[in-house]
Amino acid sequence: MTSDLKADIDAIRNIGAVPKILDVVGRLTGMGFVAIARVTSERWVCCAVRDNIHFGLEAGGELRVETTICNEIRQHGQTVVIDDVKIDEAFCNHPTPAMYGFRSYISAPIVLSDGEIWGTLCAIDPQPRLLNKPEVLGSFQLLSELIAVQLELNSRFEQSQAKLRSSQADLLDERKTAELREQFIGVLGHDLRNPLASVEAGMRVLLKNLDNGKAPEIIAMVQKSVMRMTGLVDNLMDFARGRLGGGLTIGSDANAPLAPVLEQVIGESKLAWPAAVIETDIDIREPIDCDRSRIGQLFSNLLGNAITHGDPDRPIRIVAKTTTGGAFVLSVTNFGTPISSKAMQSLFKPFSRGDRPSQQGLGLGLFIASEIARAHSGTLSADSTAGKTTFIFTMPQAR
Numbered sequence: 001m002t003s004d005l006k007a008d009i010d011a012i013r014n015i016g017a018v019p020k021i022l023d024v025v026g027r028l029t030g031m032g033f034v035a036i037a038r039v040t041s042e043r044w045v046c047c048a049v050r051d052n053i054h055f056g057l058e059a060g061g062e063l064r065v066e067t068t069i070c071n072e073i074r075q076h077g078q079t080v081v082i083d084d085v086k087i088d089e090a091f092c093n094h095p096t097p098a099m100y101g102f103r104s105y106i107s108a109p110i111v112l113s114d115g116e117i118w119g120t121l122c123a124i125d126p127q128p129r130l131l132n133k134p135e136v137l138g139s140f141q142l143l144s145e146l147i148a149v150q151l152e153l154n155s156r157f158e159q160s161q162a163k164l165r166s167s168q169a170d171l172l173d174e175r176k177t178a179e180l181r182e183q184f185i186g187v188l189g190h191d192l193r194n195p196l197a198s199v200e201a202g203m204r205v206l207l208k209n210l211d212n213g214k215a216p217e218i219i220a221m222v223q224k225s226v227m228r229m230t231g232l233v234d235n236l237m238d239f240a241r242g243r244l245g246g247g248l249t250i251g252s253d254a255n256a257p258l259a260p261v262l263e264q265v266i267g268e269s270k271l272a273w274p275a276a277v278i279e280t281d282i283d284i285r286e287p288i289d290c291d292r293s294r295i296g297q298l299f300s301n302l303l304g305n306a307i308t309h310g311d312p313d314r315p316i317r318i319v320a321k322t323t324t325g326g327a328f329v330l331s332v333t334n335f336g337t338p339i340s341s342k343a344m345q346s347l348f349k350p351f352s353r354g355d356r357p358s359q360q361g362l363g364l365g366l367f368i369a370s371e372i373a374r375a376h377s378g379t380l381s382a383d384s385t386a387g388k389t390t391f392i393f394t395m396p397q398a399r
Helices: 003-013 018-029 069-076 095-100 134-162 168-191 193-208 215-243 259-272 292-309 365-375
Strands: 033-039 044-051 080-082 104-111 117-125 278-283 316-322 328-335 379-385 388-395
Touching: 003 033, 003 044, 003 134, 018 033, 018 044, 018 117, 018 134, 033 069, 069 080, 069 104, 069 117, 104 134, 117 134, 259 278, 259 292, 259 316, 292 316, 292 328, 292 365, 292 388, 365 379, 365 388
Parallel strands: 278 316
Antiparallel strands: 033 044, 033 117, 080 104, 104 117, 316 328, 328 388, 379 388
């Protein structure tokens, strides 16, 4: 094995979250064999593996690259999903499934920030599996992105370590990078494990209770878990991209209305938290020049925060309006225990959990929301007194 490929295997081994990623993929898809592979024009090398079907390939093992579907993915850069090769029009006559004895297959490219396809996150199973659905495909692709981000984070860390005793500012930055690496491990090993288990259990119960009236309650529980996973991964990826130097990107567009985006977020939250009472006052004089998906993300973080920390017996109040001065203002108010003055000092900093240090989550939601506000030349502020907490987003329209 060449030194370059050995270094690639070592790079994967140095990511502490890899075993948890493989475990999450296995439980999410039901696939018996999951691997992270380094794929080049000449080599297919297994860097990490979870093998519950005795496929027989270990870390460092190789397949002939020309016999793999991963080689085709390296060329076209698209995720490939096969629920059952026997009925798949594109792959029913493909030689690879018969050669390696699998009926279901999923593989996503691991793409670095410069566009290079480093390898793949792939899984196979001798039995057919239902893979081609949004929650599986989206989560699988996000996990492949996490691997790419972590490879580059570790590479940056190792390059900085190679420099002769960097400055104090560089050392501080590396501590933050190490902290981010631990957060990756945490979200995969703990924060995602519980909602994934809830989704899995909920779907099992749902199949048994379709006719006894419990289906809506179970679906709401599954939806809540999926929303929690989506929020965790979205915030984590945005923060990671920012640390890699890309920052948050926005695409402003004043040609479509903003109100339906806010109403969709409210509808999703009501589905996930059916007991929550949400009062709305939306009076927007369109058009609003903004990135609607990012504003939706900001609003979702604020609303989820209000529902989680607010008094469940009191309503959440939403106000969205345009002012006479031409600014757009969005406020989210919840009632309950106010935020302490100490927590207010670091409320919008990354990894801050305020007055709830033991709570699950990364403490990135409010930080990401504030970054979205800043990217829109706006501000996000908080006021918490006398049992009421209000977050206010203000965005000028003449930027």
